[in-house]
Amino acid sequence: MQKEIGSFPLAPNVRFKLTKAGFTTLEDLKGITQRELCNEANLTYEETGEVLHLLFKDSVGSAGSDKEKHEDFTHKFYSAFDMSKNEKGVAAIVTFSQKVDEMIGGGIHTKKITEICGPPGIGKTQICLQLSVNVQIPESCGGVGGEAIYIDTEGSFIVERLLDIASATVNHFYSGVQENISQEEKARRKNLILEDILKGIHYYRCQDYVELLAVVNILSDFLEQHSKVRLVIVDSIAFHFRYGFDDNLGLRTKLLNSIGQSFMRLATKYNLAVVLTNQMTTKMNEFRGGNLVPSLGENWGHVCSVRLLLLWDKKERHVLLYKSSWRKDGEVPFKITHTGIQDEISSQGSSSEELDRSSILYKDLDCPPVKRPRLGS
Amino acid sequence: MPPLYKALSSFLEADKINNLKKIGINNIIEFVEKDPEVLCCQSKISYKDIVKIRNVLLAQYSALPQNGSDLYETCISSLAIFSTGCERLDSLLDGGIFNGEVTEFVGPPASGKSQLCFSLAATVANESQRNVLYLDTNGTFSAERLQEIVSSHISNQEHIELALQKIYCCPVQDIFQLLQLLENISFNISQQTNNFHSELQLIILDAVTPVLAPHIGGKQMDGLGLMVRLSQQLMFLASEHLLTVVATGQSTLIRLSSMGVEGVHHKP
Numbered sequence: 141m142q143k144e145i146g147s148f149p150l151a152p153n154v155r156f157k158l159t160k161a162g163f164t165t166l167e168d169l170k171g172i173t174q175r176e177l178c179n180e181a182n183l184t185y186e187e188t189g190e191v192l193h194l195l196f197k198d199s200v201g202s203a204g205s206d207k208e209k210h211e212d213f214t215h216k217f218y219s220a221f222d223m224s225k226n227e228k229g230v231a232a233i234v235t236f237s238q239k240v241d242e243m244i245g246g247g248i249h250t251k252k253i254t255e256i257c258g259p260p261g262i263g264k265t266q267i268c269l270q271l272s273v274n275v276q277i278p279e280s281c282g283g284v285g286g287e288a289i290y291i292d293t294e295g296s297f298i299v300e301r302l303l304d305i306a307s308a309t310v311n312h313f314y315s316g317v318q319e320n321i322s323q324e325e326k327a328r329r330k331n332l333i334l335e336d337i338l339k340g341i342h343y344y345r346c347q348d349y350v351e352l353l354a355v356v357n358i359l360s361d362f363l364e365q366h367s368k369v370r371l372v373i374v375d376s377i378a379f380h381f382r383y384g385f386d387d388n389l390g391l392r393t394k395l396l397n398s399i400g401q402s403f404m405r406l407a408t409k410y411n412l413a414v415v416l417t418n419q420m421t422t423k424m425n426e427f428r429g430g431n432l433v434p435s436l437g438e439n440w441g442h443v444c445s446v447r448l449l450l451l452w453d454k455k456e457r458h459v460l461l462y463k464s465s466w467r468k469d470g471e472v473p474f475k476i477t478h479t480g481i482q483d484e485i486s487s488q489g490s491s492s493e494e495l496d497r498s499s500i501l502y503k504d505l506d507c508p509p510v511k512r513p514r515l516g517s
Numbered sequence: 518m519p520p521l522y523k524a525l526s527s528f529l530e531a532d533k534i535n536n537l538k539k540i541g542i543n544n545i546i547e548f549v550e551k552d553p554e555v556l557c558c559q560s561k562i563s564y565k566d567i568v569k570i571r572n573v574l575l576a577q578y579s580a581l582p583q584n585g586s587d588l589y590e591t592c593i594s595s596l597a598i599f600s601t602g603c604e605r606l607d608s609l610l611d612g613g614i615f616n617g618e619v620t621e622f623v624g625p626p627a628s629g630k631s632q633l634c635f636s637l638a639a640t641v642a643n644e645s646q647r648n649v650l651y652l653d654t655n656g657t658f659s660a661e662r663l664q665e666i667v668s669s670h671i672s673n674q675e676h677i678e679l680a681l682q683k684i685y686c687c688p689v690q691d692i693f694q695l696l697q698l699l700e701n702i703s704f705n706i707s708q709q710t711n712n713f714h715s716e717l718q719l720i721i722l723d724a725v726t727p728v729l730a731p732h733i734g735g736k737q738m739d740g741l742g743l744m745v746r747l748s749q750q751l752m753f754l755a756s757e758h759l760l761t762v763v764a765t766g767q768s769t770l771i772r773l774s775s776m777g778v779e780g781v782h783h784k785p
Binding site for chain 1 (some may be wrong): 532543544590625626628631632636650656657658659660661662663664665681682683684685686687690691693696697700712713724726727728730731732733734742743760765772
């Protein structure tokens with residue numbers, strides 16, 4: 141079967157003119173000059189230049205290169221055996237709640253889209269803030285050692301809260317270091333690390349869905365320049381898409397799917413983890429009122445690779461692993477404190493295989509829950 | 518249908534092409550449709566030349582018919598059925614997933630479509646020792662999970678590794694990239710270029726919807742054309758090269774209301 145012109149990303153009107161002139165496959169256009177194509181298909185000289193460049197850019201030179209062009213694709217196939225060896229060595233981004241991390245397989249994985257859904261006030265933004273700090277844990281301490289991009293659509297990003305979480309994390313790691321230096325020196329060094337952490341979070345604020353689409357489009361250029369980024373957070377993806385699309389749900393599905401695909405492309409190309417937060421909506425039952433389901437419809441449910449549902453269970457916060465292609469479903473409790481995310485019951489040392497990481501990461505983080513004192517009082 | 522070119526036949530020179538264009542013959546179908554004698558009178562090309570050109574075109578572009586019993590024999594001898602890993606599902610499907618056809622798994626999120634694909638891939642890699650290509654569009658491929666499934670069937674570590682080496686994954690995010698990839702596979706199989714393509718038995722596309730959805734639903738209708746093109750490619754790979762092709766589709770909800778009763782159903 142010959143390569144058809146329809147399988148190349150040409151503009152629809154250009155494709156229409158080519159097919160009207162009788163060119164349907166690549167072989168039909170082989171050897172034709174720009175001038176001839178202009179006359180045959182009624183295209184402008186620039187358009188013919190673009191068309192020929194797009195169609196023949198891979199085959200340079202003689203017919204022998206055809207074979208090379210076709211064989212090139214096999215290099216992008218990775219065998220499962222090689223991938224399993226690579227996967228074992230990849231660190232995941234921890235949440236500091238050991239039970240949650242165990243349930244989802246070590247933490248938030250790169251090259252996948254993770255979705256966190258929950259009712260208002262349960263802690264989605266808190267988890268996002270914790271993750272944007274935890275991604276910067278250096279590799280020597282068992283972390284990923286990368287930067288974060290935080291795309292805020294709701295305006296719920298508060299820098300003071302981020303400072304609390306970041307300083308708690310710095311204290312946690314730094315307290316393990318035994319050095320004979322003065323308190324002031326320690327404080328100075330901690331401040332420097334704190335500054336670095338804050339510099340490692342790139343913040344975007346989007347006021348509507350058009351701005352969000354624009355940010356997604358420029359992300360690839362940004363990532364070329366900032367190769368240390370390992371995490372992209374969008375908090376939340378649902379906010380701009382829930383309203384304003386009443387008579388145009390087809391457009392919403394199309395936009396959400398194209399955002400999903402863009403993120404997948406960026407995640408695989410630049411080895412990122414993508415975390416999206418979603419809101420909840422009520423689905424009405426025939427019999428007994430309604431129940432809470434993630435918003436944005438069922439179509440959106442297919443876009444993410446891993447789905448975490450946050451729920452209230454009496455007075456406790458629970459995480460439910462709803463969708464994952466490699467972990468079993470589960471539900472574990474967690475809590476949010478002054479210092480960030482923690483296990484509900486204080487961790488008593490790890491039972492997992494990755495002893496080195498856990499001994500540093502999950503050391504007792506307990507501290508009494510204290511609300512921030514009001515300013516001015 | 519491609520237009521008439523000089524290169525198609527040694528008898529087709531530029532002046533003959535111009536003559537034909539003057540009477541409205543631009544491509545091969547129009548040339549072949551017309552009666553040669555009528556064509557000869559209208560275009561002032563000699564009858565012999567027209568017949569020679571016609572024979573060359575027909576030989577190159579027409580499809581060959583096949584005897585029914587030959588077709589039956591080929592079908593029976595090349596049939597292969599692969600187990601999904603679940604016996605009751607296999608009995609529902611008359612044995613399992615057949616080669617030479619495209620099978621689609623459809624369902625709501627987290628219903629187990631990808632797990633079924635992993636199970637099928639493990640069966641093919643392990644029992645028939647042939648290659649599997651997993652085209653991953655939304656990050657569901659997990660080598661760890663695949664290893665778990667393969668290990669549950671075999672206990673020998675070497676065999677597990679061999680089976681895993683036969684399953685290949687390729688991340689795909691764009692419909693055009695996907696179409697070109699499928700065309701390349703088709704080309705490579707027919708040319709018998711390398712080991713991977715000659716031993717390929719199963720292609721899994723998980724999932725179809727993410728690559729197509731960005732093109733459907735807008736004002737331009739090219740999305741539906743791309744969908745048809747993709748299905749044509751998959752059908753061609755399945756029937757021409759006797760591969761097993763499995764696609765995963767995603768379902769969405771529709772509401773059916775008749776006489777005031779509302780029901781919610783899953784629609785692919």
